[in-house]
Amino acid sequence: MSDKKKVLVVDDEQDVVTFLTALFQDNGYDTVTASNGVEAWKLVGSEKPDLITLDMSMPEQSGVRTFRDLKAHDSYKTIPIIIVTGIGEPMHNFLSRMRNSPQPEGFVSKPIDKKELLALAAKLTGQDA
Numbered sequence: 001m002s003d004k005k006k007v008l009v010v011d012d013e014q015d016v017v018t019f020l021t022a023l024f025q026d027n028g029y030d031t032v033t034a035s036n037g038v039e040a041w042k043l044v045g046s047e048k049p050d051l052i053t054l055d056m057s058m059p060e061q062s063g064v065r066t067f068r069d070l071k072a073h074d075s076y077k078t079i080p081i082i083i084v085t086g087i088g089e090p091m092h093n094f095l096s097r098m099r100n101s102p103q104p105e106g107f108v109s110k111p112i113d114k115k116e117l118l119a120l121a122a123k124l125t126g127q128d129a
Contacts (some may be wrong), residue, residue, distance in 0.1 A: 002029045004029055005008065005029050005127040006049045006051075007121065008032050008040060008049035009032070010034045010036070010037070010083065012058040012059055017033050019112070020084070024121070027121075029121070032047045036060040036061055037060060037069075040052070040054070040066055041066065044056060045075075049082075050125045051081075051125050052079055053081075054104075057086070063085070067083070071102050080124040082105065082117070084110065085108075085110060097115065099100070105124055
C-alpha cells in the first residue's frame with residue numbers, strides 16, 4: 001500500500017488537468033481526475049483522496065455546488081479543498097461571503113503558481129514538500 005497522499009484534480013480544461021496531474025505526480029503524490037462535479041462526487045467515495053483541487057466553472061455541476069455538497073457531507077467535509085480558478089479575486093470574495101458553508105482550505109488563481117500550490121498541498125496533506 002502506498003503512503004503517498006492522493007489528490008483528486010477536478011477541472012473541465014484538459015490542459016489544466018494534465019498540468020496539475022504532472023505537477024503533483026512529479027512531486028510525490030498519487031492523482032485521480034474528474035472533469036466535472038458529478039464525476040468528482042463519484043470518485044471521492046471510491047478513491048478517498050487526501051486533497052481535492054477544484055475548478056469553479058465546470059459543466060454538469062459547478063465547482064461551487066460541488067464544494068458545498070462535499071463540505072455538507074459528514075464523510076467528506078474534512079477533506080481539504082483548494083479552489084483553483086481563473087475567475088480569481090471575484091470568486092474568492094464570493095466564497096468568503098457564502099453563508100452556512102465553510103471556507104475552502106486554499107485558493108489558487110490561474111495561471112497557477114506551482115510553488116504556491118505545492119506548498120499549500122504539502123501543508124494541507126502533511127506530505128513532505
